[in-house]
Amino acid sequence: MRKDGEEGSAQDTQWTLFEVFVQERTGEPHQHAGSVRAPDPEMALQNARDVYARRGPVASLWVVPSGAIAATSPSDAGPFFDPAEDKVYRHPQFYRVPRVTRRKAPK
């Protein structure tokens, strides 16, 4: 019984690595909690439930094969994440809100 996303052969002793994302309450973002190994997504969810959803409140779990995540490398830090402190227009505070708009804002 093989499912999508399964890799490797019967001889593999290491299962696929999955990253686990936990949503504590409905409406909140899913936060990265850690990782588990599992033979397939369904078992990864079960393992994630055992490892990351035993103590606190949990509304929902995501598991994602680690290989599916593209990430920046530390050497990107400079140019990739230039905070652009000198480009004030990138921040919402730069823009004046017209008085008319402010008055109509709901309380």
Add this chain to the structure above:
Amino acid sequence: MSARDTGTAALAAYLIRLGDDRLVLGHRLSEWCGHGPILEEDIALTNIALDLIGQAQALLTLGGEAEGKGRSADDLAYFRDEIDFTNCLLVEQPNGDFAQTIARQFFFDAFDHLLASALESSSHRPLAGVAAKARLEAAYHLRHSREWMLRLGGGTEESHRRLQRAVGELWRFTGELFESDDIDRELQAAGIAPDPAPIRKAWEETVSGVLREAGIDVPADEPMRSGGRRGRHTEHLGHMLAEMQIVARSHPGARW
């Protein structure tokens, strides 16, 4: 009906049977702690062990109260001998390999989930309360063991062979789950325990469906083993109890 006015011997015996099943199986699963095939599965098995031991504690506490001799859950767990344990034979079978642990667990979980669902409407309110919580845990336990049945059955040649052997080994212990003696019948008449017939039918459907999906042959009819409810156990329980009880018996009354 409250726990106070049902101090009957039959009720106490029934509650202690339910508690013994879960205590013995919980202890068996705890033997995997640190020995699981992979870290995540080690955690899963020990989580299930904790659930079952928690249920056992609640049920043995109620059993001790119904008995009226002042015995606590700890007294019942650690200071009774093999012949006084009334668990079914299935749960005391050794862990064997992972396939045997999973087959044993699946047979029990499929039963446990049905039983807990039925006990939620027990006329004995404290028992119905324990069952309501236990049903949620049992649903997860069944999901875990069912998924493993499918994966071992449909996995490699070796996993299939091992699971087929485990199912064949354990099948003869499944009939005892649905037996009724005088104690069961008395409690069924009082609306405390459910009728085992529909539970058996639903269990057979669940189990045969999963075995079919896993590509495992359903064993042929064979004589079913029995005796656990009367304290007549296989050779495995005594060894297990010796280990389970030694600390409590070496240091009676110790607190930590």
